[in-house]
Amino acid sequence: MMAARLLLRRAAPALRQVRGYAEAVTSATQMSFTFASPTEVFFKAASVKQVDVPTMTGAFGILPAHVPTLQVLRPGVVTVFSEDGSSSKYFVSSGSITVNADSSVQLLAEEAVPLESLDLAVRDTNKSYGFISILDISVSLFQPRCSPNYSLLISNKPTKSYQWVF
Amino acid sequence: MNMLARAGAAVFLPSCGQVRSMATLKDITIRLKSVKNIQKITKSMKMVAAAKYSRAERALKPARVYGTGALSLYEKADIKAPEDKNKHLIIGVSSDRGLCGAIHSSVAKTMKNEIAKLTGAGKEVMVVNVGDKLRGLLYRTHGKHILINCKEVGRKPPTFTDASIIATELLDSGYEFDQGSVIYNRFRSVISYRTDEKPLFSMETVANSENMGVYDDIDADVLRNYQEFTLVNIIYYSLKESTTSEQSARMTAMDSASKNASEMIDKLTLTFNRTRQAVITKELIEIISGAAAL
Numbered sequence: 001m002m003a004a005r006l007l008l009r010r011a012a013p014a015l016r017q018v019r020g021y022a023e024a025v026t027s028a029t030q031m032s033f034t035f036a037s038p039t040e041v042f043f044k045a046a047s048v049k050q051v052d053v054p055t056m057t058g059a060f061g062i063l064p065a066h067v068p069t070l071q072v073l074r075p076g077v078v079t080v081f082s083e084d085g086s087s088s089k090y091f092v093s094s095g096s097i098t099v100n101a102d103s104s105v106q107l108l109a110e111e112a113v114p115l116e117s118l119d120l121a122v123r124d125t126n127k128s129y130g131f132i133s134i135l136d137i138s139v140s141l142f143q144p145r146c147s148p149n150y151s152l153l154i155s156n157k158p159t160k161s162y163q164w165v166f
Numbered sequence: 167m168n169m170l171a172r173a174g175a176a177v178f179l180p181s182c183g184q185v186r187s188m189a190t191l192k193d194i195t196i197r198l199k200s201v202k203n204i205q206k207i208t209k210s211m212k213m214v215a216a217a218k219y220s221r222a223e224r225a226l227k228p229a230r231v232y233g234t235g236a237l238s239l240y241e242k243a244d245i246k247a248p249e250d251k252n253k254h255l256i257i258g259v260s261s262d263r264g265l266c267g268a269i270h271s272s273v274a275k276t277m278k279n280e281i282a283k284l285t286g287a288g289k290e291v292m293v294v295n296v297g298d299k300l301r302g303l304l305y306r307t308h309g310k311h312i313l314i315n316c317k318e319v320g321r322k323p324p325t326f327t328d329a330s331i332i333a334t335e336l337l338d339s340g341y342e343f344d345q346g347s348v349i350y351n352r353f354r355s356v357i358s359y360r361t362d363e364k365p366l367f368s369m370e371t372v373a374n375s376e377n378m379g380v381y382d383d384i385d386a387d388v389l390r391n392y393q394e395f396t397l398v399n400i401i402y403y404s405l406k407e408s409t410t411s412e413q414s415a416r417m418t419a420m421d422s423a424s425k426n427a428s429e430m431i432d433k434l435t436l437t438f439n440r441t442r443q444a445v446i447t448k449e450l451i452e453i454i455s456g457a458a459a460l
Contacts, residue, residue: 036232038326038402044231056388068381070239072391096395098235100242101380106235108399110326 031064032104035080035090037112042090043080051105052079053097060097068101073109089115191445194438201434205427211265212420219356219413222323226353226410233403236396237364243377245367247345252289255313255346255366256280257336258304259404260297261320266416269351272361274303276349280363281308292341296332296405313341324409329402337394344368350404351411357418359411364400369393 033051035043051062054076073095081087095109189197239245258277260270277293277300284291292313295301301315314335319328345367352362369390372378 034231034235036228036235038232038399039225039228041228041231056391057383069383070381070388070392072388072395094395096392098239099381100238102242104238104242106238108232108235108395110395 029064030103031062031066032102033080033107034105035078035107035109035112037095037109040112042112042114045104046082048080048082049085050081051107052077052081053107054078054092055097062097062099062105064103066099066103066105069097069099071097073097073107077115078107078109078112091115091118189437189441191438191441194434194441198431198434198438201427201430205424205431208420208423208427212417212424215413215417215420218323219410219417222406222410222413223353225323226406229403229406233399233406236399236403239396240365240367243375243380245372245375245377247367247371248374251344251371253341253343254284254289254291255294255336255341255343256291257294257346257348257366257401257404258296258300259348259350259401259408260295260300261409261412262298262317263320264299265419266412267419269359269412269415270297270299270303273349273351274300276361276363277304278308280347280349281311292343294332294336296401313339319405320409320412324402324405326398326402329405330398332401333394333398336397342368344371348400348404350408351415352407353410353414356414359415362407364404366397366400367393 030047031049031051032045033043033048034045035041035051049063053060053062053071054074055071056074057071059076060071073092075093076091078090078092079087080090090109090112091114092109093111095107095112097108098106100106256277258273260273264270281291281293291311293304293308293311294314294316295304295312296316297319298315298317301312305312314332316332316335343366345365347363347365349361349363351359353359367375369386372393373384373386373389378384
């Protein structure tokens with residue numbers, strides 16, 4: 001009896017169906033994950049284990065059968081844990097995330113780059129810089145003419161300093 | 167003698183019975199030269215359009231995934247605006263440049279039909295024109311519905327920044343629309359495109375929609391940001407599809423223009439040769455008959 005109540009309470013918001021004692025969660029074992037920026041697609045309806053996103057209301061970990069929600073992203077790192085256990089990280093500037101009732105997740109980022117292509121240590125006057133402005137939630141990343149890596153300059157004024165832990 | 171013969175041919179014959187305006191060699195030469203020039207121009211335009219088309223099609227692939235992702239909320243949550251809402255918005259997406267077949271006219275036709283339907287039902291409609299050609303087609307008959315006109319569209323491939331500029335202007339204009347649609351040309355293949363319509367909803371419509379209760383933890387601020395971002399995404403997607411359709415349509419239009427020009431050149435060359443031979447024969451006859459008269 002208690003077990004049944006617990007099952008129903010946990011499942012009711014996500015699945016509008018009456019569940020018996022031993023019914024498996026058939027419709028939501030797979031997460032259909034789409035992660036794209038206007039110029040590049042990283043994941044398209046892929047099946048992944050977990051996605052960690054930084055949103056304006058806090059950082060989320062999204063697993064299959066997550067409760068449906070709409071959120072707006074804040075500049076930060078998105079981590080995608082795929083089925084085989086490996087994880088990949090991306091830096092996103094802003095965007096939105098939608099989790100639907102059928103466990104499909106759309107993560108649309110305005111600018112997104114894999115973390116490997118960011119080169120923190122480089123500050124060269126010849127290259128163009130990208131900058132993060134915390135007030136203006138968008139990141140402009142200009143591609144330097146000489147190398148394919150993005151250069152990132154983080155402002156360290158005390159009120160606006162931001163520590164990235166990669 | 168020759169001059170007289172030529173002058174006789176150029177004199178205007180009164181229209182009694184058959185009038186055959188005999189084109190002189192000079193006329194045909196001029197005409198042939200101009201058609202050859204036109205053929206060169208249309209051929210080069212076709213190659214330029216082909217290059218731009220392949221670039222646009224490559225950029226369309228990720229943009230399509232992005233755009234369908236942005237629209238999926240509306241489809242999955244099955245959001246419909248209530249019938250009694252009065253303020254509508256139509257965004258027509260096209261470009262500034264012509265010579266691309268029926269791209270602009272098909273979007274304008276759909277927009278006019280929509281406006282007529284909505285005003286017939288008593289709703290208030292405002293229109294955003296992305297592309298100068300649409301403004302030209304609409305301002306005379308539907309001038310009072312036009313809210314924003316966008317120029318300089320189509321010269322360079324559209325970027326997310328362009329879409330966000332359009333969306334910012336729209337949101338700053340102060341027109342509080344309840345629902346709307348974006349009318350654009352969806353790219354199907356190199357030879358075909360289709361004028362399509364995608365819905366837009368305002369924040370209140372989405373918030374009050376019945377299926378939105380499923381989505382938890384949404385406050386008004388988050389929803390407003392989300393809606394604005396979705397608006398930009400939809401505009402970006404329609405811009406990308408539109409440019410690809412436009413370049414492919416321009417390619418086919420210029421291709422058929424070049425083909426028509428080559429046909430004309432062939433026909434004119436034949437006429438030229440025939441006329442040349444006729445002139446030579448006439449001169450010979452005159453010489454021979456003149457000599458015989460002596």
